[in-house]
Amino acid sequence: MxxxxxxxxGGDPYPVEDTQDYTTTVSDELEAIGPVRxxxxxxxxxxxxxxxxxxxxxxxxxxxxxxxxxxxxxxPRAEQADGNALARTAMVAVRRLAADAGHPLPxxxxxxEQRLDGILGAGAADDAGTFEQPWVVAAVIAGTALLLLALLxxxxxxxxxxxx
Numbered sequence: 001m002x003x004x005x006x007x008x009x010g011g012d013p014y015p016v017e018d019t020q021d022y023t024t025t026v027s028d029e030l031e032a033i034g035p036v037r038x039x040x041x042x043x044x045x046x047x048x049x050x051x052x053x054x055x056x057x058x059x060x061x062x063x064x065x066x067x068x069x070x071x072x073x074x075x076p077r078a079e080q081a082d083g084n085a086l087a088r089t090a091m092v093a094v095r096r097l098a099a100d101a102g103h104p105l106p107x108x109x110x111x112x113e114q115r116l117d118g119i120l121g122a123g124a125a126d127d128a129g130t131f132e133q134p135w136v137v138a139a140v141i142a143g144t145a146l147l148l149l150a151l152l153x154x155x156x157x158x159x160x161x162x163x164x
Contacts, residue, residue, distance in 0.1 A: 001026070001042045002086040016044050020068055023049030027063070039063055039071070039097050043090045045081040048072040055101040071097060 002008075009015045015022040019042055027040045030052065037060060042049035050068040053060040061067065075093050078085040098105050 001040075002083060002090060003042060003044045004081045004083060004086060005045075015042070016046075019044050019047045019049035020051075020065060021049075023051035023068070027051035038101075041090060041093055041097065043078065043086050043093065045078045045086070047077075048075055048093060050097070054097065055103070071100060 003015055003019075006013050006016055023040055023042045026042065027036060030036050030040065036052040037055075038052060039050050039054050040052035040063075042051075048068075050071050051063050054063050054067065054071065055061070063071070072093075075096060076089060078089040095105050
């Protein structure tokens with residue numbers, strides 16, 4: 001999570017002022033949904049918050065404040081309080097956390113592929129094609145034409161009554 005200022009938190013200073021404690025709160029909320037198997041990282045212009053769990057020595061270890069301080073030690077701070085600078089800082093932190101967990105990331109990672117079917121996966125692509133079927137298009141055109149003919153017939157009958 002990237003937090004440039006209190007504006008990113010709806011004016012609440014707590015996440016910016018005590019990032020580590022806020023990270024613990026976020027981690028606890030995520031843990032209530034399901035097990036957190038990786039660190040939760042919050043980056044602000046002045047500090048890092050690291051929570052959740054960190055793989056260490058072949059097991060998941062909860063990130064304590066002491067471990068968070070150890071993991072954050074030496075990480076570069078963001079050069080500016082904007083999204084791009086915070087994102088660059090977060091990328092360095094993620095690489096360090098992954099390496100510390102025994103899963104170093106490759107030096108070059110190809111850009112993500114643009115997937116227009118989103119989080120629904122292949123199921124979304126199947127549903128999206130329904131309106132591309134020729135019979136659906138023909139049915140919509142025929143239905144519209146019938147509705148227009150019915151509307152014209154009603155208008156014609158009313159016009160005939162008014163003139164009579």
